[in-house]
Amino acid sequence: MSTSETLTVGTAREPEAEPAPRRHRRKGGSTWGRALRRDWQLYSLAVLPLLFFVIFRYLPMLGNVIAFRKFEPGGSIFGEEWVGLRYVKMFLNDPTFWNVFTNTLILGALTLIFCFPLPIVLALLLNEVRRRALKRFLQSVSYLPHFLSVVIVAGLVMQMTAVDGPINALLGYLGSEKISFMQDPDWFRTIYVSSEVWQTVGWGTILYLAALTTIDDQLYEAARMDGASRWRQVWHVTLPGIRPTAVTLLILNIGTFMAVGFEKVFLLYNPLTYPTADVISTYLYRMGLEASNFSYAAAIGLFEAVVGLVLILSANVISRRTVGTSLW
Amino acid sequence: MVTTHDMTRGYRVFQWFNGVVLTLVVVVTLYPFVNILARSFSSQTAISSGEVNLIPKGFNLTTYKIVASDPMFWTNYRNTVVYTVVATFIAMVMTTCYAYVLSKKHLKGRKVLVGVAVFTMFFSGGLIPNYVLITGLGLKNSIWAIVLPNAISVFNLLVMKAFFESLPQDLEEAAAIDGLNTYGILWKIVLPLSKAVIATMILFYAVSFWNSWFAAFLYMDRSELFPVTVYLRNLIAGATGADSFGAAAAEVTQVGANIQAVTIVLTVLPILVVYPFVQRYFVSGVMLGAVKG
Numbered sequence A: 001m002s003t004s005e006t007l008t009v010g011t012a013r014e015p016e017a018e019p020a021p022r023r024h025r026r027k028g029g030s031t032w033g034r035a036l037r038r039d040w041q042l043y044s045l046a047v048l049p050l051l052f053f054v055i056f057r058y059l060p061m062l063g064n065v066i067a068f069r070k071f072e073p074g075g076s077i078f079g080e081e082w083v084g085l086r087y088v089k090m091f092l093n094d095p096t097f098w099n100v101f102t103n104t105l106i107l108g109a110l111t112l113i114f115c116f117p118l119p120i121v122l123a124l125l126l127n128e129v130r131r132r133a134l135k136r137f138l139q140s141v142s143y144l145p146h147f148l149s150v151v152i153v154a155g156l157v158m159q160m161t162a163v164d165g166p167i168n169a170l171l172g173y174l175g176s177e178k179i180s181f182m183q184d185p186d187w188f189r190t191i192y193v194s195s196e197v198w199q200t201v202g203w204g205t206i207l208y209l210a211a212l213t214t215i216d217d218q219l220y221e222a223a224r225m226d227g228a229s230r231w232r233q234v235w236h237v238t239l240p241g242i243r244p245t246a247v248t249l250l251i252l253n254i255g256t257f258m259a260v261g262f263e264k265v266f267l268l269y270n271p272l273t274y275p276t277a278d279v280i281s282t283y284l285y286r287m288g289l290e291a292s293n294f295s296y297a298a299a300i301g302l303f304e305a306v307v308g309l310v311l312i313l314s315a316n317v318i319s320r321r322t323v324g325t326s327l328w
Numbered sequence B: 001m002v003t004t005h006d007m008t009r010g011y012r013v014f015q016w017f018n019g020v021v022l023t024l025v026v027v028v029t030l031y032p033f034v035n036i037l038a039r040s041f042s043s044q045t046a047i048s049s050g051e052v053n054l055i056p057k058g059f060n061l062t063t064y065k066i067v068a069s070d071p072m073f074w075t076n077y078r079n080t081v082v083y084t085v086v087a088t089f090i091a092m093v094m095t096t097c098y099a100y101v102l103s104k105k106h107l108k109g110r111k112v113l114v115g116v117a118v119f120t121m122f123f124s125g126g127l128i129p130n131y132v133l134i135t136g137l138g139l140k141n142s143i144w145a146i147v148l149p150n151a152i153s154v155f156n157l158l159v160m161k162a163f164f165e166s167l168p169q170d171l172e173e174a175a176a177i178d179g180l181n182t183y184g185i186l187w188k189i190v191l192p193l194s195k196a197v198i199a200t201m202i203l204f205y206a207v208s209f210w211n212s213w214f215a216a217f218l219y220m221d222r223s224e225l226f227p228v229t230v231y232l233r234n235l236i237a238g239a240t241g242a243d244s245f246g247a248a249a250a251e252v253t254q255v256g257a258n259i260q261a262v263t264i265v266l267t268v269l270p271i272l273v274v275y276p277f278v279q280r281y282f283v284s285g286v287m288l289g290a291v292k293g
Helices: A003-012 A020-024 A029-067 A086-092 A095-115 A117-127 A132-147 A150-161 A166-173 A185-213 A217-225 A230-255 A262-268 A271-277 A280-290 A294-322 B009-040 B044-048 B062-068 B071-102 B110-122 B127-136 B144-150 B154-166 B169-177 B182-193 B195-211 B214-219 B228-243 B247-292
Strands: none
Touching (some): A029 A294, A029 B110, A029 B127, A029 B144, A029 B182, A095 A117, A095 A185, A095 A230, A095 A271, A095 A280, A117 A230, A132 B009, A132 B247, A150 A166, A150 A185, A150 A262, A150 B009, A150 B195, A150 B228, A185 A230, A185 A262, A185 A271, A185 B009, A185 B247, A217 A230, A230 B009, A262 A280, A262 B228, A280 A294, A280 B127, A294 B110, A294 B127, B009 B247, B062 B071, B062 B247, B071 B110, B071 B144, B071 B154, B071 B182, B071 B195, B071 B228, B071 B247, B110 B154, B127 B214, B144 B195, B144 B214, B154 B195, B154 B247, B169 B182, B214 B228, B228 B247
């Protein structure tokens, strides 16, 4: 933000045209008074949005104190009395918690392993398609699943994996037994990750395709002059060109690692598949809203949120130290 | 980028391989849609014997008639439309106002205002406190339980902010000299220049509200308040329940499966129809958002 820009914008915004340079004398509170007098109309536009953030984003954060307080439904949203770490100790000693914790890690890791690199591969393949109309068609088709409600995706998954569905028809054709996929805990992770890949990989190529178009053609030219093969061009020119995009997306992916798609798991799982499918968020949903252990569930939820925050902060720091790219 | 002297034998093999892979991607992506469409028109017997693949077997419209004659389906469909329109409108007003404020670089306290929004991307209150809050505010069984907690998406906010920052300042300055106040500048100068980004934002919000179901599932107790996504969810959940009861319920499940197929087709149809026309707006919106990260 350059000084001259600040000044012009500052004066223009203000009908009574106060001499601009005065703004630079910092006198604590008085500058705030002046800013308010000059920009009160702008500030007024921020009032409702700020109310929204305070009520619907920050109040719930504070509401997490019920993890350390006794809560009674219908009572104060901040609970009744302090109970210290009772609920934290409770979930740390709860074997089911550690089971769902492990499931969350596994499902998150599998999602990351498949859903992070595949868009890069698909983008590189799409980038080699030279007929523009064909390329546009391929992009349109691969973006499509992104726009579907998770309920519809779950419905499609159920239909595809049904005992009378096409996957079982194929198995029958190949001569193997029918499998009731949705009832079998051994299949849940495969199904979940496949549906995630189906829905997200196409859309995930957008940013890579954009990054690919910004790579200077002269770099390829120079590489060819040096006798680089197609593979070496990809390795030495294309991949470095999309590295900043990849790193940024990797940080974001790691940050949301723990937030395994609650809605999709919730729609796809059932008591038979709990051993592999139950994750932290679904467990706390059942504990909190079905069994009404609000404080216990809030303690688990707070744990999950803090781990998520720590993950994204550390991923950001690590990437800034190692590859020099970071979110902020 | 690729010139003819690149067409070595290895590269031609690669192009062939690439064609096969991309064809597979298209087939895998589209197959579920085609299959579900075929199922929705097929007879129960053909479906349960697992014969339906790409084309309907035992073509009939019975299931469509059953679904279409359920008044609850249409009530829920209408709810989806109402919720989407109201929620998108409110979200647009809130997002536009805040994004405009955040785009004014000279504004004192701007960094704090941006921080208030961005922090919520990385840390959130979580399910339980939110539920307690919404219930405590008495928003259960009202449209506001869906609209208000989702009035600003920070991603969309940052996209709009980036766009507003990219607008030339001279026009606004000239308008200010002509005596327009901030509201006038926003309404008469900035918004007319921002039609493209507004269209994109409306689409982003509309799709997310159209697709959402969990807020309604959580906060609506009466089925006449459900959006169609919850209607579909309850169908699916019913079917899984029946599945686990084994053979006795097999027939019920089958009918359920066909009704599911029809309901999925009817729910997904508006998106498929509109999608080809609006897709480019989404792409440009994502790009705009990516610039600002």
